Amino acid sequence: MRTIVSRLIQSHSLPSRLSSEGLLRNGRLLSTGSNKVEETFKVEEAETVKPEAPEPEKVLVLGGNGFVGSHVCKEALQQGLSVSSFSRSGRASIQESWADSVVWHQGSLLVQDSLKNAMNDVSAVVSCVGGFGSYSHMYKINGTANINAIRTAAEQGVKRFVYISAADFGLVNYLLRGYYDGKITAVSLINLFFAGVILRPGFIYGTRQVGGLKIPLGVIGSPLEMILQHAKPLNKVPVFGPLLTPPVSVTAVAKVAVRAATDQVFPPGIVDVYGILRFSEQK
Numbered sequence: 001m002r003t004i005v006s007r008l009i010q011s012h013s014l015p016s017r018l019s020s021e022g023l024l025r026n027g028r029l030l031s032t033g034s035n036k037v038e039e040t041f042k043v044e045e046a047e048t049v050k051p052e053a054p055e056p057e058k059v060l061v062l063g064g065n066g067f068v069g070s071h072v073c074k075e076a077l078q079q080g081l082s083v084s085s086f087s088r089s090g091r092a093s094i095q096e097s098w099a100d101s102v103v104w105h106q107g108s109l110l111v112q113d114s115l116k117n118a119m120n121d122v123s124a125v126v127s128c129v130g131g132f133g134s135y136s137h138m139y140k141i142n143g144t145a146n147i148n149a150i151r152t153a154a155e156q157g158v159k160r161f162v163y164i165s166a167a168d169f170g171l172v173n174y175l176l177r178g179y180y181d182g183k184i185t186a187v188s189l190i191n192l193f194f195a196g197v198i199l200r201p202g203f204i205y206g207t208r209q210v211g212g213l214k215i216p217l218g219v220i221g222s223p224l225e226m227i228l229q230h231a232k233p234l235n236k237v238p239v240f241g242p243l244l245t246p247p248v249s250v251t252a253v254a255k256v257a258v259r260a261a262t263d264q265v266f267p268p269g270i271v272d273v274y275g276i277l278r279f280s281e282q283k
């Protein structure tokens with residue numbers, strides 16, 4: 001009997017797991033009456049299970065309390081992401097309510113290993129850490145600090161890395177060598193570990209918070225952007241051309257940075273000012 005049932009099952013091509021484990025193990029039930037077969041197949045009324053919403057992607061903003069970084073945090077929150085920041089002073093003086101939704105880590109990128117914890121489960125990092133000063137200070141903050149972050153991100157399995165670098169300003173590059181040397185070194189390391197995105201804005205305008213003061217840089221930046229974005233050919237003129245790079249708003253930089261950090265089909269590589277303007281206008 002057992003063999004016949006087994007053959008019947010195979011010839012009706014029931015799923016193999018059902019035939020070999022379910023029915024045969026219960027072969028005794030099949031042979032003792034049809035009511036038992038129904039019993040075997042009786043399906044309890046299904047309970048409606050609400051599918052769990054997927055966890056939002058986690059983005060870590062390095063320098064999330066700075067001018068660009070704070071706008072990146074705000075944009076990422078608006079996109080429904082889970083946002084954390086890492087900087088020496090943590091939340092610092094930001095009083096606005098959006099800051100309550102950010103996890104603020106405090107530490108220096110120049111201190112090895114202090115960043116590991118902040119990178120747990122993070123899928124993308126946006127680095128807004130940079131600054132000016134002496135050659136060695138500029139190299140350290142734009143280069144070494146970011147190099148430490150890139151290495152840690154690679155070790156921790158972070159998938160995407162976005163770095164806010166700066167446009168080429170020709171003559172100015174020479175005067176700010178530490179700034180540009182640091183940035184170039186950081187970018188070359190990003191390219192080793194990630195299909196990273198490097199934004200190269202010129203002057204960034206918007207409202208910059210300095211202590212309790214809000215400085216509206218858009219008063220100069222916005223009209224200049226209007227004029228200079230149409231003077232792209234002049235930008236190619238040697239020596240002085242790069243000085244005509246159009247300014248770009250901090251909201252545009254933040255929008256493109258967050259998109260680059262989360263959109264898997266965002267093209268890796270360098271995005272110059274014109275690219276930032278173009279991407280920021282896309283929906």
Ligand SMILES: NC(=O)c1ccc[n+]([C@@H]2O[C@H](COP(=O)([O-])OP(=O)(O)OC[C@H]3O[C@@H](n4cnc5c(N)ncnc54)[C@H](OP(=O)(O)O)[C@@H]3O)[C@@H](O)[C@H]2O)c1
Nearest residue numbers: 063065066067068087088089108109128129130164166204
């Ligand atoms: N603003 C512009 O017009 C402009 C133009 C082109 C490119 N950029 C680039 O854009 C990026 C952001 O510029 P920004 O104007 O927003 O600068 P910012 O306001 O000075 O912000 C710099 C951020 O870096 C953090 N930071 C500095 N040293 C750190 C360290 N050792 N460890 C951890 N965090 C550190 C600062 O926070 P703590 O002080 O609390 O550590 C701050 O959050 C920079 O890379 C800059 O070169 C800016």
